[in-house]
Amino acid sequence: xTDVRHNLLREIYSELTRQRSLIDxxxxxxxxxxxxxxxxxxxxxxxxxLNMLNQPEFRDVEKxxxxxxxxxxDERVKKILVPVTDGLNVTIGGENNVKELQNCSxxxxxxxxxGEPVGSIGVIGPTRMDxxxxxxxxxxxxxxxxxxxxxxxRI
Numbered sequence: 001x002t003d004v005r006h007n008l009l010r011e012i013y014s015e016l017t018r019q020r021s022l023i024d025x026x027x028x029x030x031x032x033x034x035x036x037x038x039x040x041x042x043x044x045x046x047x048x049x050l051n052m053l054n055q056p057e058f059r060d061v062e063k064x065x066x067x068x069x070x071x072x073x074d075e076r077v078k079k080i081l082v083p084v085t086d087g088l089n090v091t092i093g094g095e096n097n098v099k100e101l102q103n104c105s106x107x108x109x110x111x112x113x114x115g116e117p118v119g120s121i122g123v124i125g126p127t128r129m130d131x132x133x134x135x136x137x138x139x140x141x142x143x144x145x146x147x148x149x150x151x152x153x154r155i
Contacts, residue, residue, distance in 0.1 A: 081120035109142040
């Protein structure tokens with residue numbers, strides 16, 4: 001029983017460390033975004049696209065190439081991250097409005113300043129992704145960013 005408990009604690013610690021690393025990385029990226037000149041404010045920031053290569057769904061080189069090409073085109077990425085006024089937007093497989101994402105799921109949400117939408121955050125992954133985890137992460141980041149930006153504006 002002690003071994004089971006020890007292994008469970010080690011797994012929980014490992015997962016929390018990984019999640020903390022993701023959050024730290026996202027906050028670092030966001031800090032960079034908000035310290036940019038005004039003309040760069042509509043830019044799309046993308047990170048972790050190569051992580052998809054670790055998924056069995058993306059072993060087909062042509063499929064990966066076309067997907068990565070979409071990520072290179074800011075206007076197409078903006079089309080994927082459709083702004084929603086409240087809550088999360090989840091599109092699965094064929095629901096996606098970009099052909100290259102027909103085998104993917106997209107979870108996105110819009111962050112705001114004083115009730116006005118100013119940007120979107122999203123996770124793109126295989127249709128078999130851990131939806132609960134991805135949704136919780138996007139929701140947490142969106143709410144945190146909305147709160148942070150609203151406080152920053154009041155200062």
